[in-house]
Amino acid sequence: MSHDISHASLILDTNTKQSADAGPRKPGRPKGGRSDQTREIILDAAERLFADRGYDGTSIRDVASGCGLQIHSIGYHFGPKESLFDAVVGRRAEIMTRLRREALDASRKKAGAQTIPVRELIRSYVGPFIKSASHGDPGWRNYAALMGRLANSPLGTEIIAKYYDDTARDYITELQRSLAGAEPEDVVEGFSAMVAAMLGICAATGRPQRLSGRAAPRTPEDSSETLVRFHTAGFLALAALP
Amino acid sequence: MSHDISHASLILDTNTKQSADAGPRKPGRPKGGRSDQTREIILDAAERLFADRGYDGTSIRDVASGCGLQIHSIGYHFGPKESLFDAVVGRRAEIMTRLRREALDASRKKAGAQTIPVRELIRSYVGPFIKSASHGDPGWRNYAALMGRLANSPLGTEIIAKYYDDTARDYITELQRSLAGAEPEDVVEGFSAMVAAMLGICAATGRPQRLSGRAAPRTPEDSSETLVRFHTAGFLALAALP
DNA sequence: ATATTAATTGTACGTATGTATAAAAAATGT
DNA sequence: ACATTTTTTATACATACGTACAATTAATAT
Structure with a gap:
């Protein structure tokens, strides 16, 4: 207690x-x-x-x-309790959203008329979250675990929609542009898969450690590059003809 | 109520x-x-x-x-309440585990001395769950939503370990065999990502629908093939040299 | 100085919770 | 026919919950 x-x-x-x-x-x-x-x-x-x-x-x-x-x-x-909860989620959501939007804007500027590389989009969405969740501050670690916990619950879906859906839609639009050959709905599917994996890593349940029989847990940061590589390939496969 | x-x-x-x-x-x-x-x-x-x-x-x-x-x-x-909860999770867990083990055994028999194709391993792990979650029975739909909800919580992790970790380890071993070039820990990472995506789809939160602006939700079954394609490519990328 | 505002403590209320006990009634066994 | 077992209803209890109210103290404003 x-x-x-x-x-x-x-x-x-x-x-x-x-x-x-x-x-x-x-x-x-x-x-x-x-x-x-x-x-x-x-x-x-x-x-x-x-x-x-x-x-x-x-x-x-x-x-x-x-x-x-x-x-x-x-x-x-x-x-009331729900307002407290909203404040908890909203506080860092605004920071996270700002970081992502800044990264997306930078990528857009850098790409100019070209499309943004898929790997770069993935990194700029997933990176800030994983970095925050693994960089010292226990507040961010707790926040990341909380978001993972919320992900598949009704209350969580509601509040995530409130704070995260706008930016998510922007990223999806950009991913669809970069993956011209892919079905737009498949790209949304891939994005959802990516977010689920990101949250699963940051929730730090210890399951990967248990499944691999490792002595020490892998930090989210260690997992980050694997995650990016894995999902970049996944997205590109959606664009390739079946 | x-x-x-x-x-x-x-x-x-x-x-x-x-x-x-x-x-x-x-x-x-x-x-x-x-x-x-x-x-x-x-x-x-x-x-x-x-x-x-x-x-x-x-x-x-x-x-x-x-x-x-x-x-x-x-x-x-x-x-007591916890026992009821355990019974709820355990009831269908045993069915799901049986389906997966049968599929894995069949794949092993078919492959003989060869390794099992990655795509086949993914299908046989994810398929039974997604099929159950989308095939009529509201019980299975509720169960799938419940598992998604549990995924990143301490209580959920505990009970998932009890009922699902053994089979998960077998699949991971087989995946590592089929992905000889990959780091074993990366394969575990990919497996965790795959499970997270599977649960996210079956939780049916409506988020993908909201993010894509579709009128009707995609059924888990529709998502299944996309999921398999996406994650097969992801796993194969882990085996390729960086 | 005095009044006002801000932030806290302490207490209370009605309801909901998990669990336990007692009683009752139907089916089964002999 | 009667005793036993199984499954249910009914009630009770101690605790925990979210919220509200009243009192108290310190800082600020006038």
């Missing part, structure tokens, strides 16, 4: 969050405009718990005790 | 399950050794609900009212 809140105590001082060395927090308005930081800490705890236990498996009480706050503080900052 | 129980009333008569035309059921031992059929009906309802709402989102009361039984009947037949 009470996981590490060390990063919280590193950022905030006595009267804002429960730190290891200070006593229990007292009520009252904390120094400075700390509301934003408190919100971030709540989101971090919720993100971790939603990833570990799922939406229905996580209670608001879990979130509160997970970041050393009282129950009502969560509702005070985020309203 | 109260979904269709039509298939239940078709199979059983008055005093066994609540049918549309009969009054509320009375306590007492029903005619014939109906326990097995009651168990099946409970599993069907639980399967549908677990698929729709997830493990934590489904209560035992939901399952009971979903098949017209009292709460305690569920516990009577299956014990």
